[in-house]
Amino acid sequence: MTRAVRTPTALDDVDPQRRVRNAALTLVALGLGIVALWALQSVGSTKLTQALALFAIWGVATVSLNLVNGTLGILSLGHHGFMLIGGYTTGLLILSEEARGRIESSARSTMTDETLAISVANLLRGLGLDGLTTPETLWVRFLIAIFLGGLVAAVAGLIVGFPSLRLRGDYLAIVTFGFGEIIRLSASTRVFAPLTNGALGFPGIESEFGKSVWWTFGFLAFTVFVVSKLKYSSYGRAMQGIREDEVAAEAMGVNVAYHKILGFVISAFFAGIAGGLWVSWLGGVRLDFFLFQLTFFFLVAISVGGTGSITGVLLGTALVVFVRQYGDPLEETYALRTWAMAGGVLLLVASAALLGFRTLRRLRPRVTPAVLAVAALALVVLLVAAANPAFLDGSFRGFGMRAIFLSVLLIVIMIFRPEGMLGRAEFSWAGLLRERRSEPTDEERRQDAWLSNPALNADADHARVDAAPDAADAGDARTDREGGR
Amino acid sequence: MSATNLRPSSRSRRWLPWLVLALLAALVVARMLYLGSVGERFNAAFFTRAAIDSVKLGSLYALIALGYTMVYGIIRLINFAHGEVFMVGAFTTYFLFTITPYGPMAAVALAAVLAFGVTRLVGFFRASPRDPVVLASGGVAFVALAWALTLGTWPFWAALLGSMLATGVLGITIDRVAYVPLRTAPRNSLLITAIAVSFLLQNVGLLAFTNRQTPFRPDTPLLTPIALEVGGNPVPTNALLFAIPLVTAVLVVILDAFVRRTRLGKAMRASAQDAETAQMMGVSVDKVIATTFLLGSMLAAAGGAMWGLNFGSLNQPAILGILPGIKAFAAAVIGGIGSLPGAVIGAMVIGFSENFVTALFPRTPDFAGITEFKDTFAFVLLIVVLLVRPSGIVGEDLSEKV
Structure with missing residues (x-):
C-alpha cells in the first residue's frame, strides 16, 4: 500500500451544520456513557466494576503504547518496564503509615529509614501544606503520586529512548524489550532494593482509586484527550510521517530524532500513570505484577483493535480485559x-x-x-x-487457556487482518452514519476523469486494478471512506 | 571461517577485535592476580571452576544462538519463539526418558511425528519429498520408532535424538502455520506473530507438561563425577565438562559441513545473500526456510536436553525458555547475526560474562558481589553492541539496516 492516504483530521468535517450535529451527538454520547457507567457501577457486581476499572487502566496503557507502536510506527516492547517504574513510584509515595510501620518492623525488609520516609505526605508537610495530609485529602496525595510516577517513568523513557531510538525496526523492538527486562530484573537488586523492598514489594496500597470507575475513567479520558490532540497536531502528523517513511519525513524537514523521543517520552509518562493506577487496582506492588505478559496483552489489544487507531485500541482493550476478567470458565x-x-x-x-x-x-x-x-x-x-x-x-x-486464546487470536489477526479491526481509521459520526465526507471538488473530478481515461493516461488500466480490491472488500471500503481518501 | 558465514562480509580492521581481546585478557589476568593476593579463597581452582561453568553455559547458549542466527540470516526475523522451542526440546527429552514406554496410541502418534522429522532429514539429500528413498526411510523409521517407544525406558542419548527430531518438526510446523502466511508482510507483523507464538508455546507448555520445577536426572554416565585438581585444590565437576562442549562442537561441525557441502546448504547460503535472486535461480526458498527451522530447532532441543543435565532440573515451562532464549539472541547479535561462528563466539562471550566476570568480582566482606546483576549482563551487552558495532564481532556491516 504505497498510495497516499490523507490523514483524517478533526477538521475534515467542513460542513458547519454537520459539525454542530457531530458535536451534539458527541455530547449526548458522552452523557449517555456517564449515565451508563453510573448505572453499571451502582447496579452491577463488584466484579463488573473491577472489570470496568481495569479496562480504563489498561486503556491508558494501550493508548499510550499505541502512540509509539501505531502513530510513530516503532515496535516498543518495554511498556511493562515503564509501568513498573510508575507503579513503584506511586506505591512508595502513597503507602500508608501503618503499611510503612509493618515494612519497618519486618526482618526481611530491605528498605531503609530514609526511603521509608519518602511520601507525598512528608513532601507536603515539608512544604508547609499540612492541610493536605489529612485522611480526607488522600485523593490530592494520590493525584500527586500518580503524576510523579508518570514523570519518573517519562524520565526513564528519555534515558531509554535516547540511545535506543537510533536503531530501526526489529532491533529497536528487541532493545526496548531488553530495557524493559533490565528494569524488571534490576528492581530487586541491592541498588534499587531500598526503594522497592526487593522481592517483597509493598502490600497495602489504597485501592479505592484504582478500583473506582470514576477515577480510572477520568484518567482514561485525560489520556485519550492528550493523545488524540497530539495525534492531530503538527507533532502527530510528523510522527505519522516518520511511520510511513522515515527518510522521506527527514527530507521534508521533520526532526526525526526529536519526534521519536517526544513520542516515546509521552508514551512512557502515560505508562507510568497506568502503572500507578494498576498497583492501586491490585492493592499492592510486587515484581511479578509487571511481567512481559503485560506488554503482550497490550500488544494483543492494539493489534486486534487496529494499530494506530485510538478507538480501535480501546475496542481491543475491552476484548482483552473481557477475556481476562470473564474468561475463567475456560480455565476450569x-x-x-x-x-x-x-x-x-x-x-x-x-x-x-x-x-x-x-x-x-x-x-x-x-x-x-x-x-x-x-x-x-x-x-x-x-x-x-x-x-x-x-x-x-x-x-x-484448562490452566492458562485465556492466554492461549489471546495468543492464538493475535496470530490469526496477524495472518488474516494485520491492520486490526479498525485499521488506522478512527470512529467518527460520519463513518457511523455512512455519510460521504465531502463532495469531490471540480479539480478532483477532473483528475478522476483523467486517471480513468485510457486515451489520456497510459496507466489507466493499472489505476483501475489498483482500485479494484477496495471495491471488493467491504471492510476496506469503509476504512477508505473514513480515511477520506 | 568466512565460508561458513551465511552472509559473506567485506572486513576492514580485522585486527581490532584481537586487540580488544588481548586488552581484555590482560585486564582479566591482572584482576585474577590481584584477587589471589587479597583472599585465600580466590585461588586457581576458584577461577577454573568459573571457567568450566562459563564454557558449559556458553556451549549451551551457542546451540540456541545458532537457530536465531540462521533464521535471521535468511528471513530477517527475530524468532522470539526460539526460546520456547528450546523449552519444548528440554521437556520432550524429559518425557522420553522418564515415562517411556508409551501406550500404543501415544507411541504411534509420536512415532509419526518423529518419522516425519526423519523424512525431512533424509529429504536434504533428495530432490523430491516423494522420493522413494525418503518415503521408505520414513516408513522404516515409523515402524522402528513406534516399536521402540513401546519397548521400554529410553536411555538419555535416545531421548536426546528423539527430542531433537520432535522439536525439529515443531519448528517446521511453527514456520508453516505462523510465518509462511506472513512472508510478504511488514517485519513488525512478523515479529508480533513470533511473540504470540512464543507466548502460545509457554502456555501450552504449562498446560501440557507441568507447572512446576521439574527434576531432570536421567540415568547416564555423563553425570559421573570427575576428580579434577588445580593447584592442589579440588574442583568438583562431572563428565558434562567434556560432554556439553563436545556435543556442541559435533553438532556445529555437522551443521557447518551441511551448510558448506550439501546442495541445500548452498541454497541456504544463497538465500541468505539474496532470497529473491536465489528463488529466480531455482532455489526453493520455502524449503530452505523450513530446513533452517528444522536444523535450528534440533540444535535448540539438544541445548534443552543438555541444559537439563547441566542444572539438574527444569524451570516451569512459562519461564524456562525466556531468559536462555533472549540471552542466546544477544549472543547471536554480539557475535554478528547471520554468522555461524559468530553465534558460537557470542555465546561464549555471554557464558563468560555470566560466570567468569561474576567470579572476577566476587563477594568479599566489603563488597557484595555482582551475582544478582548477572541476568542483566546479556541485555547490557546486547544494547551496547547494537549501538556501537551493530555488525557484531565477525558479522557483516549492518549499519544501514539497523
Whole structure:
C-alpha cells in the first residue's frame, strides 16, 4: 500500500451544520456513557466494576503504547518496564503509615529509614501544606503520586529512548524489550532494593482509586484527550510521517530524532500513570505484577483493535480485559470428552472460517490443503470423542487457556487482518452514519476523469486494478471512506 | 571461517577485535592476580571452576544462538519463539526418558511425528519429498520408532535424538502455520506473530507438561563425577565438562559441513545473500526456510536436553525458555547475526560474562558481589553492541539496516 492516504483530521468535517450535529451527538454520547457507567457501577457486581476499572487502566496503557507502536510506527516492547517504574513510584509515595510501620518492623525488609520516609505526605508537610495530609485529602496525595510516577517513568523513557531510538525496526523492538527486562530484573537488586523492598514489594496500597470507575475513567479520558490532540497536531502528523517513511519525513524537514523521543517520552509518562493506577487496582506492588505478559496483552489489544487507531485500541482493550476478567470458565476442570468435543467443534469452525475468508477475498483455489487438513483433523477429533474411548475418561484443567486464546487470536489477526479491526481509521459520526465526507471538488473530478481515461493516461488500466480490491472488500471500503481518501 | 558465514562480509580492521581481546585478557589476568593476593579463597581452582561453568553455559547458549542466527540470516526475523522451542526440546527429552514406554496410541502418534522429522532429514539429500528413498526411510523409521517407544525406558542419548527430531518438526510446523502466511508482510507483523507464538508455546507448555520445577536426572554416565585438581585444590565437576562442549562442537561441525557441502546448504547460503535472486535461480526458498527451522530447532532441543543435565532440573515451562532464549539472541547479535561462528563466539562471550566476570568480582566482606546483576549482563551487552558495532564481532556491516 504505497498510495497516499490523507490523514483524517478533526477538521475534515467542513460542513458547519454537520459539525454542530457531530458535536451534539458527541455530547449526548458522552452523557449517555456517564449515565451508563453510573448505572453499571451502582447496579452491577463488584466484579463488573473491577472489570470496568481495569479496562480504563489498561486503556491508558494501550493508548499510550499505541502512540509509539501505531502513530510513530516503532515496535516498543518495554511498556511493562515503564509501568513498573510508575507503579513503584506511586506505591512508595502513597503507602500508608501503618503499611510503612509493618515494612519497618519486618526482618526481611530491605528498605531503609530514609526511603521509608519518602511520601507525598512528608513532601507536603515539608512544604508547609499540612492541610493536605489529612485522611480526607488522600485523593490530592494520590493525584500527586500518580503524576510523579508518570514523570519518573517519562524520565526513564528519555534515558531509554535516547540511545535506543537510533536503531530501526526489529532491533529497536528487541532493545526496548531488553530495557524493559533490565528494569524488571534490576528492581530487586541491592541498588534499587531500598526503594522497592526487593522481592517483597509493598502490600497495602489504597485501592479505592484504582478500583473506582470514576477515577480510572477520568484518567482514561485525560489520556485519550492528550493523545488524540497530539495525534492531530503538527507533532502527530510528523510522527505519522516518520511511520510511513522515515527518510522521506527527514527530507521534508521533520526532526526525526526529536519526534521519536517526544513520542516515546509521552508514551512512557502515560505508562507510568497506568502503572500507578494498576498497583492501586491490585492493592499492592510486587515484581511479578509487571511481567512481559503485560506488554503482550497490550500488544494483543492494539493489534486486534487496529494499530494506530485510538478507538480501535480501546475496542481491543475491552476484548482483552473481557477475556481476562470473564474468561475463567475456560480455565476450569472439565471432562476430557468435553475438551475433545470443544476442540473438534473449534477446528470445524476454523476450517469453515478459512473457507469463508477465501471466498470473501475471492482467493483461488477456494479449498486449499489447509482447509481440508483442518476439517479432517476436526472430524477425527469429533469421531474419537464420539466413540468415547477409555483414554478420554478423566478430566483436565484448562490452566492458562485465556492466554492461549489471546495468543492464538493475535496470530490469526496477524495472518488474516494485520491492520486490526479498525485499521488506522478512527470512529467518527460520519463513518457511523455512512455519510460521504465531502463532495469531490471540480479539480478532483477532473483528475478522476483523467486517471480513468485510457486515451489520456497510459496507466489507466493499472489505476483501475489498483482500485479494484477496495471495491471488493467491504471492510476496506469503509476504512477508505473514513480515511477520506 | 568466512565460508561458513551465511552472509559473506567485506572486513576492514580485522585486527581490532584481537586487540580488544588481548586488552581484555590482560585486564582479566591482572584482576585474577590481584584477587589471589587479597583472599585465600580466590585461588586457581576458584577461577577454573568459573571457567568450566562459563564454557558449559556458553556451549549451551551457542546451540540456541545458532537457530536465531540462521533464521535471521535468511528471513530477517527475530524468532522470539526460539526460546520456547528450546523449552519444548528440554521437556520432550524429559518425557522420553522418564515415562517411556508409551501406550500404543501415544507411541504411534509420536512415532509419526518423529518419522516425519526423519523424512525431512533424509529429504536434504533428495530432490523430491516423494522420493522413494525418503518415503521408505520414513516408513522404516515409523515402524522402528513406534516399536521402540513401546519397548521400554529410553536411555538419555535416545531421548536426546528423539527430542531433537520432535522439536525439529515443531519448528517446521511453527514456520508453516505462523510465518509462511506472513512472508510478504511488514517485519513488525512478523515479529508480533513470533511473540504470540512464543507466548502460545509457554502456555501450552504449562498446560501440557507441568507447572512446576521439574527434576531432570536421567540415568547416564555423563553425570559421573570427575576428580579434577588445580593447584592442589579440588574442583568438583562431572563428565558434562567434556560432554556439553563436545556435543556442541559435533553438532556445529555437522551443521557447518551441511551448510558448506550439501546442495541445500548452498541454497541456504544463497538465500541468505539474496532470497529473491536465489528463488529466480531455482532455489526453493520455502524449503530452505523450513530446513533452517528444522536444523535450528534440533540444535535448540539438544541445548534443552543438555541444559537439563547441566542444572539438574527444569524451570516451569512459562519461564524456562525466556531468559536462555533472549540471552542466546544477544549472543547471536554480539557475535554478528547471520554468522555461524559468530553465534558460537557470542555465546561464549555471554557464558563468560555470566560466570567468569561474576567470579572476577566476587563477594568479599566489603563488597557484595555482582551475582544478582548477572541476568542483566546479556541485555547490557546486547544494547551496547547494537549501538556501537551493530555488525557484531565477525558479522557483516549492518549499519544501514539497523
